[in-house]
Amino acid sequence: MTGSSILDANAYRGSDEDDALLRRRREVLGPAYRLFYRKPIELVRGSGTRLYDADGVEYLDAYNNVASVGHAHPHVAAAVAEQVARLTTHTRYLDRALIDYVERLLALLPPSADRMVLTCTGSEANDLAIRLARAATGGTGLIVTSEAYHGNTDLVTGVSPSLGGGVGVGPDVWLVPAPDPVRRPSDDPAADLTAAVEGALAEMVERGVHPAALLVDSALSSDGIHTDRGLLTGAVAAVRQAGGVLIADEVQPGFARTGDSFWGFARHDVVPEIVTMGKPMGNGLPIAGVAAADAIMEPYAAAAPYFNTFGGTQVAVAAAAAVLDVIEREGLQDNARRVGEYFRSTLTEVAKRHPVITDVRGAGLYVGVELVAEAGTTTPGGDLAADVVNGMRERRVLTSVCGPYGATLKVRPPLPFSTADVDRFCTELDAVLTALT
Template sequence: MNVIDVSSHNAFVPGEVELEDDKLRLIEERNRLLGPAYRLMYQKPLHFVRGEGVWLYDPDGRAYLDTYNNVVSLGHCQPDVVEAIQQQVATLCTNTRYIHETILELAESMLATVPGSDLSHMMLTGSGSEANDLAYRIAQVRTGGTGVIITEMAYHGITDAVSKFSATLGQGVPLGAHVRCVRAPAGYRYGPNTAERFQADVEAAIADLQRHGIKPCMLIVDTLFTSDGILPEEAGFLKGAAEAIRKAGGLFVADEVQPGFGRTGDTMWGFQRHGVDPDIVTVGKPMGNGQPIAGLLTRHDVVEQFGKSSRYFNTFAGNAVSCAAAAAVLKVIKRDAIMDNARDTGAYLLSKVEALRDKHENLGNVRGAGLFVGADIVTDRETGGYDPKRATQVVNAMRENGVLISIAGMYHNILKIRPPLVFTRENVDLFVDVLDQALESSNG
């Protein structure tokens, strides 16, 4: 065992910890080979060698309940997706410069998830960041504007263009002069009338852009406001804001990288909860259940001029292997009634976490939609003071007891609970028992 200060490469800035020699060696090799920009999670970083379903396993065979992973939203190493990848990679792997049926099958299936809308085209990228980058390029051509409106802790990606409207990346990644932030639609913090307030904030941001000679281009939101702290709010509150940006000549873009693919339980996409049709929908992480594929859905009139004036291709986006993986994901979601499980198990999870408030004064507001729950850690419930230190203690205590979650929100005090969509009630019971213990130990 050796003591190491992991503050410089740990997401939770924990200070000195004691680590096993083999883990310390791997961290030192990471630093040497990967450089200083990468971050690890948890006070004691984890080393995994295998995953299955909702479980991750370390080299000693210890199982950890994954209550955080949205990339493999159908569970680690989902058999149907694995088989689709194996068969396709052993047969053919080409890009969109050649004709192949799998991308067409995928497009048909994706567009079928938005019945009644005018969304008619799918375009593919390699990541959610690239999807939002492409959406912005299309929006600029369509509107002639550059102004972007986001929420105060938004995360939309890491490309140069998109990082300029990803507020959560921090002071080292400044927002663009063409970007305006509005308050997150957190009714439990700011009071009732979320729809009216959010619309008014968007209208004020539009006016400020125009006052500075910047033509509005798009309002882009994660439809569960994940980085702002998981804010489902009442369904329908996005309508007025979407109308406001369109009235100003801009587009409404729904970032579904985290809320999409059935996570909310009631709908396939977060925007469908609000009864609003976006001009562009961007998708990412869960699309290939670990195989890199992302993209967007849009209307013909939105992309028509972009298509005439710009050639678009992406060597990896639309490759046959990733398309096969994504097509398998959609089949499993339908066949296994994944959305029903997200709704029912998610309601059970929310009720069980809410019940812990009777025991723990430091557990503040709890909210969620489907298998996505946010829970505030506060100094006390009367003042609602933010308690990021205690939140970090809770997350690390749960890690020590074999359950993985993370933190979100401007003040880093919100527990981010986002398990794979195959979570069961038994998984929930284990999770809640460990959370209960962690909240108790954080009082010590």
């Protein structure tokens, strides 16, 4: 794709003259913002796994991990309301709740991650993580997957090739291909990825570049969702042998989404030197962070202090602490595991009736459904996937696409998603594919 595989594949392309609200939006927000769907939705309310538009029409949300524990969760809403009525400022004052939260979150990470810095967004977290890695290793070289997305600051845009050819990768950045089980079937995708990383490291040596890090989303989300166990293990070992570190970007796969573990990197039996996180932390409130060993953070911190005005405010921390409460009290990690298994099993049955579905993959409540243009071919079904997403939207189920061809349905619902929600999703998908194919 020449455009962004994550922003343009399912973007609205109609005329702003079609609707007064669309016209007003364009006039004040400009062209860089994207809207989903051929017929955009004006959402005004949410509850659990449901969203409601301005006309009161209900939609099943099978896409948003920002409201990870469910839209407008009452425990999170109450915690935020109570705190915003009391105090919100920055982290230059002592704050017991902030310390309590960070201690609680670090306890969910490997013991080597004993320090944390809070930011507002995953973009900021990944930006800081790269600076930490470069300071700790003395290297500059970065390896990312070929359709990675790690954010939109100037630095992390350069390691986010999924933003499209108009952006370009930054200096000292090497791209390695993610698995493609449809067009490049392999008996050992982990070995293929390891070989690609070793090739990138060899090129660095030839150019006199020392490696700093492998920066990777542990579910390869924007590459089409690839969650095979151990997929990253060999690649990480190769980077470490060359003197680099692993930055695990957990913005999408973290916080119980993969079901069998709290963090996506655990599926690969690796312990990252640096872990970044974001979106699901605050259930819609802006909070993100970087966790690492003190030895990793110290070389950068000794040279340049880090301060983020809104990173770790009292209101954001109240939301984040409430999110951990809900995940624990409502058993949402186990729900992701159980419902995710049922989801993939049910989707596999749908695939038997619709051979344009060539692969159903994922872990927990992170599912990829690969489509081809025609049954019996390997031609990417990007146009079909866009038609499916918009067909589902008309049937009041919201999802999107990912992957290098925009041909993978990206199903990433809030963690309370139920088996009844799965049945509704699959029933509507079956109906849409029947109509389209």
